[in-house]
Amino acid sequence: xxxxxxxxxxxxxxxxxxxxxxxxxxxxxxxxxxxxxxxxxxxxxxxxxxxxxxxxxxxxxxxxxxxxxxxxxxxxxxxxxxxxxxxxxxxxxxxxxxxxxxxxxxxxxxxxxxxxxxxxxxxxxxxxxxxxxxxxxxxxxxxxxxxxxxxxxxxxxxxxxxxxxxxxxxxxxxxxxxxxxxxxxxxxxxxxxxxxxxxxxxxxxxxxxxxxxxxxxxxxxxxxxxxxxxxxxxxxxxxxxxxxxxxxxxxxxxxxxxxxxxxxxxxxxxxxxxxxxxxxxxxxxxxxxxxxxxxxxxxxxxxxxxxxxxxxxxxxxxxxxxxxxxxxxxxxxxxxxxxxxxxxxxxxxxxxxxxxxxxxxxxxxxxxxxxxxxxxxxxxxxxxxxxxxxxxxxxxxxxxxxxxxxxxxxxxxxxxxxxxxxxxxxxxxxxxxxxxxxxxxxxxxxxxxxxxxxxxxxxxxxxxxxxxxxxxxxxxxxxxxxxxxxxxxxxxxxxxxxxxxxxxxxxxxxxxxxxxxxxxxxxxxxxxxxxxxxxxxxxxxxxxxxxxxxxxxxxxxxxxxxxxxxxxxxxxxxxxxxxxxxxxxxxxxxxxxxxxxxxxxxxxxxxxxxxxxxxxxxxxxxxxxxxxxxxxxxxxxxxxxxxxxxxxxxxxxxxxxxxxxxxxxxxxxxxxxxxxxxxxxxxxxxxxxxxxxxxxxxxxxxxxxxxxxxxxxxxxxxxxxxxxxxxxxxxxxxxxxxxx
Ligand code: BGC
Numbered sequence: 178x179x180x181x182x183x184x185x186x187x188x189x190x191x192x193x194x195x196x197x198x199x200x201x202x203x204x205x206x207x208x209x210x211x212x213x214x215x216x217x218x219x220x221x222x223x224x225x226x227x228x229x230x231x232x233x234x235x236x237x238x239x240x241x242x243x244x245x246x247x248x249x250x251x252x253x254x255x256x257x258x259x260x261x262x263x264x265x266x267x268x269x270x271x272x273x274x275x276x277x278x279x280x281x282x283x284x285x286x287x288x289x290x291x292x293x294x295x296x297x298x299x300x301x302x303x304x305x306x307x308x309x310x311x312x313x314x315x316x317x318x319x320x321x322x323x324x325x326x327x328x329x330x331x332x333x334x335x336x337x338x339x340x341x342x343x344x345x346x347x348x349x350x351x352x353x354x355x356x357x358x359x360x361x362x363x364x365x366x367x368x369x370x371x372x373x374x375x376x377x378x379x380x381x382x383x384x385x386x387x388x389x390x391x392x393x394x395x396x397x398x399x400x401x402x403x404x405x406x407x408x409x410x411x412x413x414x415x416x417x418x419x420x421x422x423x424x425x426x427x428x429x430x431x432x433x434x435x436x437x438x439x440x441x442x443x444x445x446x447x448x449x450x451x452x453x454x455x456x457x458x459x460x461x462x463x464x465x466x467x468x469x470x471x472x473x474x475x476x477x478x479x480x481x482x483x484x485x486x487x488x489x490x491x492x493x494x495x496x497x498x499x500x501x502x503x504x505x506x507x508x509x510x511x512x513x514x515x516x517x518x519x520x521x522x523x524x525x526x527x528x529x530x531x532x533x534x535x536x537x538x539x540x541x542x543x544x545x546x547x548x549x550x551x552x553x554x555x556x557x558x559x560x561x562x563x564x565x566x567x568x569x570x571x572x573x574x575x576x577x578x579x580x581x582x583x584x585x586x587x588x589x590x591x592x593x594x595x596x597x598x599x600x601x602x603x604x605x606x607x608x609x610x611x612x613x614x615x616x617x618x619x620x621x622x623x624x625x626x627x628x629x630x631x632x633x634x635x636x637x638x639x640x641x642x643x644x645x646x647x648x649x650x651x652x653x654x655x656x657x658x659x660x661x662x663x664x665x666x667x668x669x670x671x672x673x674x675x676x677x678x679x680x681x682x683x684x685x686x687x688x689x690x691x692x693x694x695x696x697x698x699x700x701x702x703x704x705x706x707x708x709x710x711x712x713x714x715x716x717x718x719x720x721x722x723x724x725x726x727x728x729x730x731x732x733x734x735x736x737x738x739x740x741x742x743x744x745x746x747x748x749x750x751x752x753x754x755x756x757x758x759x760x761x762x763x764x765x766x767x768x769x770x771x772x773x774x775x776x777x778x779x780x781x782x783x784x785x786x787x788x789x790x791x792x793x794x795x796x797x798x799x800x801x802x803x804x805x806x807x808x809x810x811x812x813x814x815x816x817x818x819x820x821x822x823x824x825x826x827x828x829x830x831x832x833x834x835x836x837x838x839x840x841x842x843x844x845x846x847x848x849x850x851x852x853x854x855x856x857x858x859x860x861x862x863x864x865x866x867x868x869x870x871x872x873x874x875x876x877x878x879x880x881x882x883x884x885x886x887x888x889x890x891x892x893x894x895x896x897x898x899x900x901x902x903x904x905x906x907x908x909x910x911x912x913x914x915x916x917x
């Protein structure tokens with residue numbers, strides 16, 4: 178059964194901990210409110226005429242896209258989706274916009290800017306549920322202000338491949354970290370009386386052949402990994418809607434997967450909300466019987482299935498009739514549970530860009546990860562005389578990721594580099610830089626320094642400038658987008674060679690990475706410091722400068738593994754990459770074309786767990802991150818239900834770290850799973866006792882239709898990161914079996 182909504186304490190993890198009354202969140206539903214919403218939904222469905230019953234079940238993309246762009250109703254806002262309402266019954270239209278990082282720009286068709294949060298990876302690097310909730314509340318408020326009542330947010334797919342083009346939109350490779358963080362983001366969003374999705378359900382692990390890649394994974398492996406992330410996210414965040422994915426699973430489209438939608442989501446998890454399709458992901462009418470409740474962006478599908486066709490099926494077939502009532506009940510539940518009818522949205526609301534930018538800035542500061550810092554090269558002295566900035570349009574702005582999640586600030590991008598050869602989706606595919614100039618921010622923090630910028634296109638020029646400067650900061654970029662995967666782990670356009678050449682002439686070379694994926698660093702040993710800034714959002718330039726000069730002590734920790742090479746991956750070659758032509762919205766090149774992706778290779782051992790299983794060392798492991806101070810985490814005690822430890826700041830600056838506890842073996846059999854974490858802020862010399870509650874699902878395997886814990890010795894260890902573990906402490910635990 179669905180666990181009813183649980184309140185969350187900032188920074189606490191483990192589902193039992195989440196149940197403890199903590200920071201309450203006004204608009205999220207209590208079980209009683211949820212039941213009341215359900216009762217109202219049932220009553221409204223009873224009043225619907227047959228014609229009204231297919232109004233909420235389908236909608237268009239209110240953009241001039243697709244072979245026959247429809248005429249849009251007056252109350253539609255240009256954005257991702259529009260589903261008409263039923264005024265007679267007081268049911269509002271659904272006005273839908275992307276996405277997880279803020280209100281998207283949809284090709285610049287709407288000229289209004291929005292505040293861009295840093296990328297999902299940046300947010301997750303904070304390991305801070307509270308900042309995710311604040312970010313969610315901020316983007317949810319902008320969603321309302323622009324006249325939307327549905328935000329297509331909540332990207333929660335696990336990083337199964339570091340080349341996945343959408344990695345930047347997602348959070349991590351770990352089900353606990355992803356679930357807790359996405360759940361908090363959803364809470365924040367929905368606190369604005371808007372519905373959020375959680376997406377893309379499920380196992381949407383690569384963009385190559387994204388609309389037909391057929392995922393093979395056992396039920397057990399799926400439930401212990403990607404599905405667990407969604408489950409935890411739904412328990413915490415109570416999203417009104419789940420967006421099903423483009424890919425296939427065991428031969429079925431995810432949006433017509435009886436297994437995913439009916440069995441797992443609705444039956445086993447007792448999910449009450451509605452499943453909306455991804456755009457252009459509905460194969461046919463019978464997706465309704467498989468658990469799909471709403472057809473989105475219908476002009477992108479081969480037909481409008483959930484309109485007249487569904488009405489006709491319901492008039493003659495009791496199975497469709499029952500489903501149609503259930504589809505309406507679910508959509509209405511989400512509307513009522515989030516108060517969309519009682520708190521109607523209207524266009525033209527006020528946005529406090531300064532306040533919202535401050536949320537983006539704080540998130541970026543907490544999410545930047547210091548990967549290397551030799552000879553205390555950082556923080557930079559504000560008295561530095563000459564600083565050369567090279568590359569990455571650092572004079573103008575900071576990079577963002579492409580595709581439907583693209584957000585643009587007021588006035589549009591500072592720099593926009595078109596990257597596609599045309600076609601109707603080409604406006605989505607541009608390398609866009611937010612208006613937050615690292616050069617300006619660095620000059621502001623070091624007003625006496627001579628700071629100069631070169632674009633880095635010529636190695637000889639970069640080297641010449643590097644020779645003149647006391648310090649060189651190279652801004653290395655790697656753009657990523659929905660619709661395409663990365664070819665490999667390199668930095669494109671000769672940047673790896675440029676970095677190596679500059680580092681060879683200036684020992685004080687700092688590399689700032691603006692990437693949406695892990696990258697290889699062939700030059701790593703040659704440079705003094707590496708700062709992973711991800712796509713740092715609307716105020717990213719200031720966040721980077723603040724970390725470089727030490728106004729912000731870096732505290733981010735990697736939410737994903739940086740592999741040492743592609744050969745470490747479960748699939749060194751990305752399935753389909755060499756065979757398929759890149760195609761943003763493309764289905765199979767021929768109707769019978771097949772692309773199988775085998776996730777049973779790693780199963781639920783994704784990322785650091787795969788490395789632990791194979792005994793491999795990452796370039797930088799999951800959980801890794803340096804600081805300008807130092808920390809000790811000691812004294813682990815556990816009974817398997819909670820873990821206690823003490824964290825101490827042993828250095829001279831205030832800073833934050835992340836307490837991480839891993840399960841490392843069960844009855845002598847090696848394995849690795851993150852079972853608890855907490856971000857801890859500490860003054861110099863201060864220490865704090867941390868108590869983590871361990872979710873038993875992280876100790877169990879999925880077996881015989883439920884979670885199973887074998888009796889035995891469970892060993893746990895503190896991790897500085899997934900690869901640097903302390904001495905294990907054991908607890909003897911009894912055998913248990915329970916259902917979802
Ligand atoms: C993406 C979704 C997005 C939708 C609407 C699709 O291409 O996969 O994440 O919400 O478009 O823009």
